[in-house]
Amino acid sequence: MAALNPNTWLNFAQARVLLLDDHATGSNILIQIVRAFGVVHFDACTTIAEAQKCIADKEFHLILINGNLKDPAVYDFINWLRRTDTPPNCYASVILIAGHTQRSNVERARDSGANVILAKPISPTSVLERIVWASREKRPYVKSTVYAGPDRRFKEVEPPRGRSGRRQNDPSRTASDADASRQMSGQP
Amino acid sequence: MSETVLTNWINPLGTLLNAPGGIRIGDALKQAAANLELIREPCLEELDQRIGQLDALSSEHGAQPDDAVKLEMYQISNDIHAVAGVVALADLSAAAFSLCELIDRLRGKQAWNKPAIDVHIASLHLLRSSSDEDRTSIVDNLYRLIDSVAPIASKPDVKKQAHASSSDASRSA
Numbered sequence: 001m002a003a004l005n006p007n008t009w010l011n012f013a014q015a016r017v018l019l020l021d022d023h024a025t026g027s028n029i030l031i032q033i034v035r036a037f038g039v040v041h042f043d044a045c046t047t048i049a050e051a052q053k054c055i056a057d058k059e060f061h062l063i064l065i066n067g068n069l070k071d072p073a074v075y076d077f078i079n080w081l082r083r084t085d086t087p088p089n090c091y092a093s094v095i096l097i098a099g100h101t102q103r104s105n106v107e108r109a110r111d112s113g114a115n116v117i118l119a120k121p122i123s124p125t126s127v128l129e130r131i132v133w134a135s136r137e138k139r140p141y142v143k144s145t146v147y148a149g150p151d152r153r154f155k156e157v158e159p160p161r162g163r164s165g166r167r168q169n170d171p172s173r174t175a176s177d178a179d180a181s182r183q184m185s186g187q188p
Numbered sequence: 189m190s191e192t193v194l195t196n197w198i199n200p201l202g203t204l205l206n207a208p209g210g211i212r213i214g215d216a217l218k219q220a221a222a223n224l225e226l227i228r229e230p231c232l233e234e235l236d237q238r239i240g241q242l243d244a245l246s247s248e249h250g251a252q253p254d255d256a257v258k259l260e261m262y263q264i265s266n267d268i269h270a271v272a273g274v275v276a277l278a279d280l281s282a283a284a285f286s287l288c289e290l291i292d293r294l295r296g297k298q299a300w301n302k303p304a305i306d307v308h309i310a311s312l313h314l315l316r317s318s319s320d321e322d323r324t325s326i327v328d329n330l331y332r333l334i335d336s337v338a339p340i341a342s343k344p345d346v347k348k349q350a351h352a353s354s355s356d357a358s359r360s361a
Contacts, residue, residue, distance in 0.1 A: 004213045004217075005213060006212065006213050006214025006217070007212060007213070007214065008212070008213050009209070009210050009211065009212055009213075010205045010206075010210050010211060010213060010216065011204065011205055011206070011207040011208065011209045011210025011211075012204070012205065012210060012211075013207075013209065013210065014204050014207065015201065015204045015205065023267055023270070025227075025230070025231060025234045025267070025271055026267070026270055026271070028227055028230075029224065029227070029231075029270075029271070029274050032220065032223035032224055032226070032227060033220045033223070033224070035223065036216055036217075036219035036220035036222070036223045037211065037216045037219075037220065038210055038211045038216065061200055061201045061204060062201055068263070068266050068267075068270075070263060087197070088200060091195075091197040091199075093199065093201050099266040099269050099270050099285070099288070100262075100265070100266050100269060100285055100288035100289060100292065102262075102292050102295075103292060103296060104296075120269060120270040120273060121269065121270055121271075121272065121273020121274050121278075121281050122270075122273070122274065123273075123274070124216075124217050124220030124221060124224070125217060128213065128216065128217065128220075131201075131205075132205070134199075134201065135199065135201040135202040135204075135205050136199075136202055137199050137202075138199070140194045140195055140196045140197065141194070141195045141196075141197055142192060142193070142194055142195075143192070143193045143195070144191065144192040144193070145191075151194070
């Protein structure tokens with residue numbers, strides 16, 4: 001991740017931020033950090049129900065979630081958000097802030113639909129780096145029966161050799177196309 | 189084959205952050221550090237309180253606590269890991285992470301090891317109260333301890349995870 005340039009200006013004045021953290025001190029730490037960045041419009045929720053109500057009532061551009069909520073439904077909450085089908089909130093940038101993650105939840109965290117997972121302990125620099133990264137996010141959003149969230153593929157690569165892509169915008173290349181392409185470029 | 193829908197979305201966050209005005213990143217980070225300094229004392233008080241809670245839970249519930257107590261101890265350790273790192277107590281944070289890992293492994297095995305848990309809690313006290321100890325070796329020995337009492341087949345690099353600074357530990361989902 002590129003280092004932040006201290007002379008770059010960022011304007012959070014119009015950004016609407018939702019914080020979801022049931023740990024009072026953790027929430028306070030996040031609030032102190034985002035306030036320092038110039039965030040003025042934010043809602044700090046301590047329960048998933050509270051956050052769902054906020055999302056139903058207001059628009060948010062950035063959502064910061066403690067991945068270690070006591071409520072184990074935290075990953076379901078992100079999935080719910082992605083499937084609400086109500087822009088802009090369903091496409092809001094979600095940063096999942098995770099401490100130690102139980103083995104049984106590692107895959108759920110990965111597949112939750114968050115844009116970024118940020119490891120605790122956090123620092124102002126790490127939070128800002130991830131926000132800037134999320135703000136530059138250009139990946140399309142995917143919705144399928146098993147996953148809803150930003151496309152997990154970071155590179156535009158063709159489907160495996162000999163197989164057609166599963167998505168509408170996948171390059172539809174056959175094995176012979178790929179072979180021809182490699183021969184033309186001199187690759188083995 | 190399941191139907192997959194792709195939607196291209198112009199992210200408004202980038203447009204907002206790039207609007208004229210705002211704050212220089214260097215100044216924002218300085219302000220954030222100043223804000224966190226203001227809550228340092230309450231954070232330290234919370235750490236002491238949380239370590240005390242671990243002490244109480246371990247001594248009250250004996251050698252075979254029920255799963256709710258194990259989960260509570262895990263969550264308290266995770267809170268210590270998060271807060272200690274913010275107030276620059278990296279070794280305390282790493283030791284708390286080690287306790288999380290130990291509890292998670294033991295819960296996975298339907299087992300408990302009170303002596304190993306208590307060694308972790310004693311180490312949290314030591315790391316919180318003293319600056320003279322060889323702090324790194326305390327944490328290293330905790331990692332060895334959990335590998336000894338609760339080994340797992342595919343062993344993650346606990347030390348690397350615990351020390352992963354936030355700047356290099358994120359991964360995109």
